[in-house]
Amino acid sequence: MRYLILCAWIVGLVGAVIGLPSFVINFDEAATTRYNKIFHHYRNQIVEMENDMMHSIAPSYRQLFIDNVDKFAISNPEAYQAMSALANITSLPLWQTLLVNAVVDITSFCTSVVGVMTDGTVIHGRNLDFDFPTVLQPLVYRAYISRKGVIVGEGACIAGYIGFYTAIRYGSFSISYNVRMYPHTNTSEITANILREWEPGVVPAAQAIERALLDNNTFHDASTYLQEQPLNTPCYLILAGVAGVKGANEGVVITRDPYGVNATHSLDVENGVWYVAQGNLDWWLTNDTRYQSTVTYLEALGRDQLNMETLVTDVLNKTGVVQLMTIFTASMSASKQALDVYLTPLPQ
Ligand SMILES: *[C@@H]1O[C@H](CO)[C@@H](O)[C@H](O)[C@H]1NC(C)=O
Ligand SMILES: *[C@@H]1O[C@H](CO)[C@@H](O)[C@H](O)[C@H]1NC(C)=O
Ligand SMILES: *[C@@H]1O[C@H](CO)[C@@H](O)[C@H](O)[C@H]1NC(C)=O
Numbered sequence: 415m416r417y418l419i420l421c422a423w424i425v426g427l428v429g430a431v432i433g434l435p436s437f438v439i440n441f442d443e444a445a446t447t448r449y450n451k452i453f454h455h456y457r458n459q460i461v462e463m464e465n466d467m468m469h470s471i472a473p474s475y476r477q478l479f480i481d482n483v484d485k486f487a488i489s490n491p492e493a494y495q496a497m498s499a500l501a502n503i504t505s506l507p508l509w510q511t512l513l514v515n516a517v518v519d520i521t522s523f524c525t526s527v528v529g530v531m532t533d534g535t536v537i538h539g540r541n542l543d544f545d546f547p548t549v550l551q552p553l554v555y556r557a558y559i560s561r562k563g564v565i566v567g568e569g570a571c572i573a574g575y576i577g578f579y580t581a582i583r584y585g586s587f588s589i590s591y592n593v594r595m596y597p598h599t600n601t602s603e604i605t606a607n608i609l610r611e612w613e614p615g616v617v618p619a620a621q622a623i624e625r626a627l628l629d630n631n632t633f634h635d636a637s638t639y640l641q642e643q644p645l646n647t648p649c650y651l652i653l654a655g656v657a658g659v660k661g662a663n664e665g666v667v668i669t670r671d672p673y674g675v676n677a678t679h680s681l682d683v684e685n686g687v688w689y690v691a692q693g694n695l696d697w698w699l700t701n702d703t704r705y706q707s708t709v710t711y712l713e714a715l716g717r718d719q720l721n722m723e724t725l726v727t728d729v730l731n732k733t734g735v736v737q738l739m740t741i742f743t744a745s746m747s748a749s750k751q752a753l754d755v756y757l758t759p760l761p762q
């Protein structure tokens with residue numbers, strides 16, 4: 415097992431598309447057992463990751479989870495059951511597995527881009543940036559999403575976490591999640607994000623994305639659902655469809671407030687808007703150098719040179735866009751049914 419992962423990591427060093435470990439996740443199976451193969455496979459690395467995360471999380475959050483474990487059983491049975499299985503497999507306390515699973519609400523960064531090639535193909539790239547890249551990168555795997563006996567899509571996931579942050583539904587849409595840093599920056603706001611998880615009807619963003627992947631057939635349906643579903647945290651949901659030809663423009667950055675939408679930025683190919691990009695800030699209100707670098711590289715590349723490879727080599731992997739904490743870069747296309755994952759070379 416260890417050899418397999420080490421090997422994947424070394425291949426990642428030379429920048430090739432690596433053969434990630436892959437697992438089928440059967441969403442017709444109860445969450446109590448659905449992730450067990452993955453949890454067993456990565457058991458030791460998950461324990462290491464959980465312990466590293468705990469060292470960086472303020473003690474106030476620990477008490478919040480210790481005191482409220484049972485609330486998850488009611489508000490989010492899927493997370494509760496999956497994390498109960500993980501706790502049993504790893505011998506870690508349940509409150510800890512639930513807390514670490516929610517850590518994206520506490521800290522993470524990212525860049526996402528949707529672009530339209532000259533032939534109308536919509537492509538979608540993202541850097542996943544997170545603390546502890548050396549601990550998290552060996553946990554990256556490819557999840558095939560099985561629903562009613564059919565593989566409907568796939569995602570690039572991190573073992574120990576449920577839901578999706580980077581995924582495609584074949585022939586329908588691709589999606590990525592970026593943290594929204596405002597309002598998301600101080601302890602009381604993060605606590606508010608956590609407390610919101612227990613409100614009836616509120617779903618953590620990664621699980622809302624999962625529902626869209628399972629239940630929505632089109633870009634339009636996923637976009638509508640992801641604009642309306644109450645979420646626990648402000649965030650950016652970046653969605654790309656299959657049609658970038660005149661009039662379709664299936665690409666949007668949805669800037670979410672937990673209970674509504676603050677902004678949408680859509681493709682508008684007829685009027686020269688052949689890409690949309692997003693970092694972790696409302697760039698139209700605040701200067702965001704990572705967003706500006708991304709746009710500069712996209713403009714330098716040009717629409718006629720844009721494809722799934724150049725989006726990585728000439729934009730997402732460039733200085734000022736790629737970060738020291740980037741774990742992977744993904745390049746996706748729902749119409750091509752492709753999700754390429756490049757593990758970022760990490761400092762030794
Ligand atoms: C990204 O850049 C690094 C450093 O220049 C390089 O080692 C790596 O191969 C590149 N990755 C991709 C996917 O191009
Ligand atoms: C984990 O173990 C506890 C205690 O034995 C048990 O009650 C619970 O059902 C187990 N969780 C899962 C998902 O199997
Ligand atoms: C956190 O930020 C909000 C504004 O976004 C402010 O109202 C609140 O007082 C801040 N809390 C702390 C503890 O700084």
Ligand SMILES: *[C@@H]1O[C@H](CO)[C@@H](O)[C@H](O)[C@H]1NC(C)=O
Pocket residue numbers: 625626629630631635636639
């Ligand atoms: C999209 O998925 C959501 C979440 O499961 C569901 O509530 C909604 O009805 C779906 N939309 C359509 C049009 O199927």
Ligand SMILES: *[C@@H]1O[C@H](CO)[C@@H](O)[C@H](O)[C@H]1NC(C)=O
Pocket residue numbers: 596597671673674675676
């Ligand atoms: C976002 O929208 C909500 C309503 O949905 C509003 O209460 C909030 O003030 C808005 N926030 C920002 C930063 O625009």
Ligand SMILES: *[C@@H]1O[C@H](CO)[C@@H](O)[C@H](O)[C@H]1NC(C)=O
Pocket residue numbers: 698699700701
């Ligand atoms: C962004 O920075 C430029 C200078 O680099 C400045 O002119 C502009 O006012 C800033 N915009 C915002 C919204 O802060």
